[in-house]
Amino acid sequence: MTSLVWFRRDLRLFDHAALYHALKASREVIAVFIFDTAILNGLSKEDRRVAFIWHSLQQLKAALIEQGSDLLIRHGSASNEIPRLAKEFKAAAVYCNHDYEPEAIARDLSVAEQLATNNCHFYSFKDQVIFEKDEVLSKTGNMYSVFTPYKRAWLEKINDFYLKSYSTHPYLNHLAPLKSEAMPALAKLGFDKVDVSNLKPGMDGGKALFDDFCQRIHSYHEARNFPAVKGVSYLSVHLRFGTVSIRELAKRAWQTGGAGAETWLSELIWREFYQQILWHRPEVVRHAFKPEYDTLPFPNNIEHFAAWCEGRTGFPIVDSAMRQLNQTGFMHNRLRMIAASFLVKDLLIDWRWGERYFAEKLNDFDLAANNGGWQWAASTGCDAQPYFRIFNPITQSERFDPQGQFIRRYCPELAALSDKEIHAPWLGRTILGQKASYDYPEPIVDHTVQRLAALALFKRT
Structure with a gap:
């Protein structure tokens, strides 16, 4: 069967849950990305994030072309474009990774419902966190609202299974052979060219920053609070758009140990703590938690x-x-x-x-x-x-x-x-x-x- 993999906040070809499952289950896999007007229309023309995404997609697209395939990039409403692409390619399924934001959940539900009318399945997987939703609960079965006990439970649950990589490379021969398409220019998307070279976009940029930070991770706990010092990882934008793998980062910190690595792992756990709060209590988007x-x-x-x-x-x-x-x-x-x-x-x-x-x-x-x-x-x-x-x-x-x-x-x-x-x-x-x-x-x-x-x-x- 033919499947689509919908890339969103996971702009990499390695350790990618949705891509892994699609490649294993499908005869041909087509990679797609949508510059979603529902999101873009509210941004300024100079938005650096769009430029970061664009440059990261350029690298992802090149990696797929090396495999004899391509990344199909469209500009429009994702709620319309994904069902349209699935119909165009007669896809039996669309694969993607979970997004926990309320508007994204509503969008995915709409897409899934439209796909179902054409007998196309919608599959979504955990990818941007180690533990999601209700995977870490208190002994009474409730969500944690205080970080320290959440962190303790998180660390008690973590093991090699949860940190295991989704190895996509053995199955890349299942990527659909596609004729290469030109990337839409930023100007065509309605955005100005912005220099984001200091952010080191793409998979290569994320790897370079991670490798550099690993040389400094031992002193992270001492240096992280001083803004004039090169003490932090500078990986937050790469985590946001998935040009790095959270499993790889957490595994390195967990296995390295020591005060610096443990403190950085704690910061990664904070990220998941807030994700589970948003999932359990989506009203916090507009209202106080208390x-x-x-x-x-x-x-x-x-x-x-x-x-x-x-x-x-x-x-x-x-x-x-x-x-x-x-x-x-x-x-x-x-x-x-x-x-x-x-x-x-x-x-x-x-x-x-x-x-x-x-x-x-x-x-x-x-x-x-x-x-x-x-x-x-x-x-x-x-x-x-x-x-x-x-x-x-x-x-x-x-x-x-x-x-x-x-x-x-x-x-x-x-x-x-x-x-x-x-x-x-x-x-x-x-x-x-x-x-x-x-x-x-x-x-x-x-x-x-x-x-x-x-x-x-x-x-x-």
């Missing part, structure tokens, strides 16, 4: 929000973080926590405003992780930061960027300040009211005052 915090009366000062978005709050660590995001589409994880806490607890702006902004800007935007991280910072989510624990942006800056190296990179107007002054420039002036010799804004709020206001907002003073 219902009592769903309608907090945030003042939502629009001018303060604009200052935060543009990196001109007067707090250097926050502004440098936001400028990094705006300029590169990346933000260091420690800075994500600082920036989120500042928006909610200092500026008293609804976490959903910040969540949406990150969703627009982050190269590695993942609904589950973004939502979970923001609700953690806002004290509205599962395993949340307690409402009374409010990050002080000055002490966070002094601790995690002690010499101001990161601040100087993104706030160059402050470069001449001393390592001590750069964290709170307004405190370094010797004469009250002295005009600064650099073009940098005054703080838009007083942290001490806003801390008390945040406690009052949460009605816990």
Whole structure:
């Protein structure tokens, strides 16, 4: 029989669950990808993620052509294009990997129903996580809402079986022989060319970054919180679009051991923790996980929000973080926590405003992780930061960027300040009211005052 494999957030030819099962079960397999207008129509023309996907597809397509096949790329509504392609090629089945986001689940249900009318089966498999849905539950059969016991249960369950690769290469001869088609240009898709070479797109890019990180993994636990240091893996965008295999990454961390590898594995488990929360509680997309915090009366000062978005709050660590995001589409994880806490607890702006902004800007935007991280910072989510624990942006800056190296990179107007002054420039002036010799804004709020206001907002003073 002929089958289609629908590539989505799994842009690789190796260790691919849906591709593996399709190749083993089918006489001929046709690989397809849809530039889904239901998603693309809401993005800006300069969106880096589309460029990353495009370049990654270029590599995937080349790999399939080497096998005598090709990657069929279409532009339109996936809900229409997949059933149309299945009918065109008289496919008996469509294979893909699970997507856990509510809109994706609804889309897949619609596709499956349309395929069924033409006697075409729809098969979906676990691929982007080690454990999904309800595979890790408490002893009472409930979902975990606190990370530490979830992590403990995750580690108790993990073994070689769950980390085993789906070896596709022995079956690649089942790929359908296809005449190569030209890739649609980014401009034809409605997007501008954007340089994403620093993200190292595609399978080769993911492998290069992973190999590099493996040389540094032993010190991850010590270096990961310092944004001026090359301490993190930089693999998040590759995990998001599946140019790397989560099984390969988790297996390396699990087998390597030691403080660095164990800490990184813990971060991978956090990713799955938020995925299972989204699957069990899809309402968190628009609502607080803790219902009592769903309608907090945030003042939502629009001018303060604009200052935060543009990196001109007067707090250097926050502004440098936001400028990094705006300029590169990346933000260091420690800075994500600082920036989120500042928006909610200092500026008293609804976490959903910040969540949406990150969703627009982050190269590695993942609904589950973004939502979970923001609700953690806002004290509205599962395993949340307690409402009374409010990050002080000055002490966070002094601790995690002690010499101001990161601040100087993104706030160059402050470069001449001393390592001590750069964290709170307004405190370094010797004469009250002295005009600064650099073009940098005054703080838009007083942290001490806003801390008390945040406690009052949460009605816990």
